[in-house]
Amino acid sequence: MPTHAQTHVQHTPPALSETEQALVRWEDDGGPAFEPPPAPQAGHWLRIAAALTERLPELAGREDVIVTCEHGTRSGAPAAFYPTTAQLEIDAALFAPLAPAAIDPARVGDEENYPVAWGALTHEAAHAAHSRWTTPPPQRGTALDTAAQLLEESRAEHAHLSRRPGDRPFLRAAVHTLILDDFTSQTPTDRWQAAAAAGLILARRDAGILDDDETDALQTTATAILGTDLLDTLAAIWTAAHATADEDGQSMLDHARAWCQALGTDPTGPEPAPDPAAGKQGELAEAIGKVTAAVAANEAAQTAAQEQAAAAQTARTRATAARAAHARQAAQTAEKVFAPGARPYTPGKATSRSSRSPVTGTRQPTRAEKAAAGHLARALRAAAYRERTTTQTASAVPPGRLNMRQALARDAQKAAGAIPTATPWVHTVHRAGATPPLRVGIAVDVSGSMSIATAPIASAAWIVAKAAALTDSDSRSATVAYDKSITAITAPGRTPARVTEFDASGRGHSLGEAIDALEAGAGLTQPGAGRLLVIASDGIYGAKEADRAAGRIAALRKAGCAVLWLAFAPDPLPLPGTTLVELTDPAQAAAAIGKAATTALART
Numbered sequence: 001m002p003t004h005a006q007t008h009v010q011h012t013p014p015a016l017s018e019t020e021q022a023l024v025r026w027e028d029d030g031g032p033a034f035e036p037p038p039a040p041q042a043g044h045w046l047r048i049a050a051a052l053t054e055r056l057p058e059l060a061g062r063e064d065v066i067v068t069c070e071h072g073t074r075s076g077a078p079a080a081f082y083p084t085t086a087q088l089e090i091d092a093a094l095f096a097p098l099a100p101a102a103i104d105p106a107r108v109g110d111e112e113n114y115p116v117a118w119g120a121l122t123h124e125a126a127h128a129a130h131s132r133w134t135t136p137p138p139q140r141g142t143a144l145d146t147a148a149q150l151l152e153e154s155r156a157e158h159a160h161l162s163r164r165p166g167d168r169p170f171l172r173a174a175v176h177t178l179i180l181d182d183f184t185s186q187t188p189t190d191r192w193q194a195a196a197a198a199g200l201i202l203a204r205r206d207a208g209i210l211d212d213d214e215t216d217a218l219q220t221t222a223t224a225i226l227g228t229d230l231l232d233t234l235a236a237i238w239t240a241a242h243a244t245a246d247e248d249g250q251s252m253l254d255h256a257r258a259w260c261q262a263l264g265t266d267p268t269g270p271e272p273a274p275d276p277a278a279g280k281q282g283e284l285a286e287a288i289g290k291v292t293a294a295v296a297a298n299e300a301a302q303t304a305a306q307e308q309a310a311a312a313q314t315a316r317t318r319a320t321a322a323r324a325a326h327a328r329q330a331a332q333t334a335e336k337v338f339a340p341g342a343r344p345y346t347p348g349k350a351t352s353r354s355s356r357s358p359v360t361g362t363r364q365p366t367r368a369e370k371a372a373a374g375h376l377a378r379a380l381r382a383a384a385y386r387e388r389t390t391t392q393t394a395s396a397v398p399p400g401r402l403n404m405r406q407a408l409a410r411d412a413q414k415a416a417g418a419i420p421t422a423t424p425w426v427h428t429v430h431r432a433g434a435t436p437p438l439r440v441g442i443a444v445d446v447s448g449s450m451s452i453a454t455a456p457i458a459s460a461a462w463i464v465a466k467a468a469a470l471t472d473s474d475s476r477s478a479t480v481a482y483d484k485s486i487t488a489i490t491a492p493g494r495t496p497a498r499v500t501e502f503d504a505s506g507r508g509h510s511l512g513e514a515i516d517a518l519e520a521g522a523g524l525t526q527p528g529a530g531r532l533l534v535i536a537s538d539g540i541y542g543a544k545e546a547d548r549a550a551g552r553i554a555a556l557r558k559a560g561c562a563v564l565w566l567a568f569a570p571d572p573l574p575l576p577g578t579t580l581v582e583l584t585d586p587a588q589a590a591a592a593i594g595k596a597a598t599t600a601l602a603r604t
Contacts, residue, residue, distance in 0.1 A: 009127050009149065010075055010082045044100035045069050045092055051105035052121060056088070059125035059164070067121075078177050079120040081127045083134070088124050090117065094177065111170070119174025122167050126160035127152075133249025144267035148256035150199045151241040153178075155252075158207035158242045171209050172299060175201075176292040183285040190275040194225040195234055195263055197284045201291055203238040210291070214298060217290035221283060233262045326555075327520070333513055334520035337486050338478065344485035347513040355485040358446045358506060362498040365462055369499065369590075373463045376594040377470035383602040384435045384472065384530070391429045396420065400427035436604040437474035438530045440464055440597050441518030443511060444489070445537035446481040446504040452568045453536050454504050456586035461490050462499040463590045464597065469495040474529075478522045484508030492521045509541050512548030515556070524561045530601030531561040534593050539565075539573030546575060553577045564596045 049069040057063045065081075068089045073080060079090040094117035095103055104110045111118035131152055135145045157171055179200050187193055197218060205215045223231055241255045260267040336345045344355040365373075393400075396410070406424035413420040442464065444450070444457040461479035468475040479489040483506025490496050515533065518524060524531050533556055541549070553563050557577050565578035566589055574580045581592050 041100045060128040081124040115173035119170035126156040130156045130159040130246045132246045143271040146271045147259040154203035189283040198222045214294040218287040221287040330516035330520035334517045337517040338491045344487040346485040358502040373466035376467035380471040383598045394423035400425035437472045440477040441522040442479040442534045443514045451504040456589040460590035465490045482514040515552040525559040530604040532600045536566040
């Protein structure tokens with residue numbers, strides 16, 4: 001039997017250290033005071049031990065246990081619990097490779113940095129909380145005592161997980177430290193040792209600490225050594241031990257006695273000596289090594305998945321915050337652009353007084369423009385029309401239309417003494433389909449190379465604004481002219497009485513900010529409406545200007561807004577994500593915009 005399982009719970013007080021022995025001599029005969037040489041980092045380890053003592057009640061549910069943390073332990077085990085003195089010791093080496101100055105157990109969550117050490121502490125805390133029985137002194141050191149302590153290992157952890165299931169990852173992380181070091185390449189593969197390995201590993205699987213796929217290697221090895229029937233018998237024993245109460249020492253001893261009898265061992269004698277001829281040495285250590293490697297791999301994969309999920313959640317949170325910030329910025333831009341009487345707005349400047357307005361005046365709409373607005377309004381209303389929905393509901397009572405077949409069936413059910421289930425009344429409800437509104441934003445480039453587009457876009461802007469107002473009270477459109485500044489041509493929610501004319505003699509391109517103004521002003525990101533952004537430009541931009549605008553276009557496309565790019569000159573350079581329409585006749589702009597708006601509305 002591995003010695004480590006026997007030294008987890010020490011029923012005798014820990015041996016006195018050199019310092020304690022010197023203090024005892026001083027008290028006994030007045031000898032010279034002992035001054036131990038200062039150990040390296042001793043102050044940090046005292047601080048860590050005090051912090052672990054402070055945190056232990058949350059693990060063990062008791063406040064009387066003192067934790068010591070030093071290099072090397074008195075028990076020789078990586079960690080041990082002394083129930084007679086309520087002391088818990090843990091080897092400082094378990095915290096490697098962390099420097100003691102970087103360890104702060106007082107901070108909740110710091111234990112994630114040293115899961116093996118915290119897992120060992122948790123295991124001993126499980127003993128402090130649940131190992132409330134002892135083997136009677138006459139039976140200590142016998143095979144019965146060894147088997148009982150072996151069964152207590154997984155029983156204590158099983159009971160601990162019933163209180164604190166969140167500690168499972170730490171117990172898994174400490175499996176290598178708690179078990180594997182007890183099985184070496186010299187450990188023989190006899191029945192007693194194989195049963196011990198099964199009681200330490202497979203029992204933890206049944207306790208919910210390890211997974212089935214992680215213990216396959218040991219399951220195969222133990223079955224080959226013990227046989228299926230004997231292994232099943234041992235599994236039944238440790239399963240019964242898991243259901244044993246904390247104070248029921250007699251039952252635990254009975255389980256241990258059954259364990260010895262199953263293995264053909266005298267429970268009153270010492271545990272069997274290792275049998276070097278029983279099988280290949282190191283086979284059990286190799287199998288357990290595969291178990292711990294599988295546990296480590298699964299934990300690493302789980303950690304990676306959690307980190308990936310956390311990173312994705314962080315990215316989503318940041319994206320949401322970025323969208324909210326962008327929406328606020330777009331709303332501020334729209335407010336500055338579409339405010340009544342606003343001057344051209346230049347992004348990045350506190351005032352726009354020095355910005356020249358491209359607007360040259362207004363005129364009355366022509367008869368052809370009025371007719372085009374009416375035709376477009378009718379086309380939009382047709383595209384927005386939705387068939388009414390019909391819902392039929394059958395019931396046992398009026399109102400509704402009587403179904404004679406169901407009525408006769410109901411009468412027959414009553415006559416037969418059965419509970420009537422037929423539903424002879426059919427109620428029909430007709431509901432009109434919701435008519436989606438239209439949202440259109442038009443951005444026209446008024447840099448010096450776009451003079452050919454000013455007149456047709458001015459006409460199209462009035463036609464679209466008038467048609468939107470005639471289509472639906474919730475429909476709206478807006479048009480802006482942009483160079484380095486942004487100027488409102490038609491404002492959302494306002495039906496222009498006159499056509500606003502403008503020229504193209506500006507420099508620079510603020511398309512990204514122009515899209516922001518149209519997005520917030522016309523509501524191009526709001527679902528439930530036919531949405532269209534129209535950009536009239538040759539696309540000759542600088543790299544930074546193009547990147548800013550392309551990002552806005554991609555966001556609008558993702559939100560479900562169609563983007564139309566109108567080009568009036570050969571070899572245009574539309575931005576990615578747009579639908580290019582090259583017009584040989586600028587007068588076709590209104591028809592192209594109207595067609596795209598109708599399509600967007602029909603697809604809503």
